[in-house]
Amino acid sequence: xxxxxQDPGPFNVPEGATVAFNCTYSNSASQSFFWYRQDCRxxxxxxxxxxxxxxxxxxxxxxxxxASQYISLLIRDSKLSDSATYxxxxxxxxxxxxxxxxxSGTRLSIRP
Amino acid sequence: GAVVSQHPSWVICKSGTSVKIECRSLDFQATTMFWxxxxxxxxxxxxxxxxxxxxxxxxxxxxxxxxxxxxxxxxLSTLTxxxxxxxxxxxxxxxxxxxxxxxxxxxDGTRLSIL
Numbered sequence: 320x321x322x323x324x325q326d327p328g329p330f331n332v333p334e335g336a337t338v339a340f341n342c343t344y345s346n347s348a349s350q351s352f353f354w355y356r357q358d359c360r361x362x363x364x365x366x367x368x369x370x371x372x373x374x375x376x377x378x379x380x381x382x383x384x385x386a387s388q389y390i391s392l393l394i395r396d397s398k399l400s401d402s403a404t405y406x407x408x409x410x411x412x413x414x415x416x417x418x419x420x421x422x423s424g425t426r427l428s429i430r431p
Numbered sequence: 432g433a434v435v436s437q438h439p440s441w442v443i444c445k446s447g448t449s450v451k452i453e454c455r456s457l458d459f460q461a462t463t464m465f466w467x468x469x470x471x472x473x474x475x476x477x478x479x480x481x482x483x484x485x486x487x488x489x490x491x492x493x494x495x496x497x498x499x500x501x502x503x504x505x506x507l508s509t510l511t512x513x514x515x516x517x518x519x520x521x522x523x524x525x526x527x528x529x530x531x532x533x534x535x536x537x538x539d540g541t542r543l544s545i546l
Contacts, residue, residue, distance in 0.1 A: 351534075353534045360522070360542075361539075361540070362524050362537040362538060362539055362540045363475070363524075363537050364537070365534050365535075365536065368534060406474075406475070408534070408535070410534075418465075418480060419465070419526075419528070419534075419535050420477075421474065421475050421477075422474070423474035424474050424475075
């Protein structure tokens with residue numbers, strides 16, 4: 320089983336739709352969680368950190384469920400520019416060193 | 432926000448050449464840097480974790496003698512692809528991590544093409 324798993328998609332939704340991604344992680348000792356966005360042929364860029372209480376940034380809402388070991392990302396009123404691959408990332412402690420494990424990414428395509 | 436600079440952004444060279452890629456954290460001290468490789472339409476694959484002042488930790492299946500990593504200071508890590516061959520052609524991305532459970536910040540990536 321992969322340490323961090325995501326549905327690879329692709330998700331193909333119309334502009335204005337709401338779309339949600341989930342990501343599960345296997346290490347219960349994981350400490351921090353993030354969503355990254357990666358455009359084609361570009362490096363990943365941090366979208367938002369994910370906190371236990373849930374957090375919102377404009378149209379984006381991230382939530383963490385420690386009991387079930389998953390994080391989610393909700394995008395409301397999707398725009399064409401939201402088309403990208405979304406990577407979840409989990410930061411855990413391995414042998415006293417911090418390491419971030421990425422999911423394989425979920426591809427999102429917004430159509431006009 | 433935190434900035435990570437990676438250089439060069441694009442390399443095209445002949446088979447057998449060694450290629451050095453630099454990763455610098457510009458406005459923070461990076462105790463740990465990571466090197467990833469990404470083939471087209473595939474996910475980021477962690478190659479190695481580079482800790483300042485100590486040997487890098489390589490992921491399973493990554494040849495340490497092929498991919499030399501040096502992390503001599505808190506702001507610079509280098510990856511050298513030795514005797515590169517066409518199958519080494521890929522997108523190489525570094526990232527830097529500060530103290531604690533902070534997010535990683537990525538460099539712009541280096542697109543390596545071996546002819």
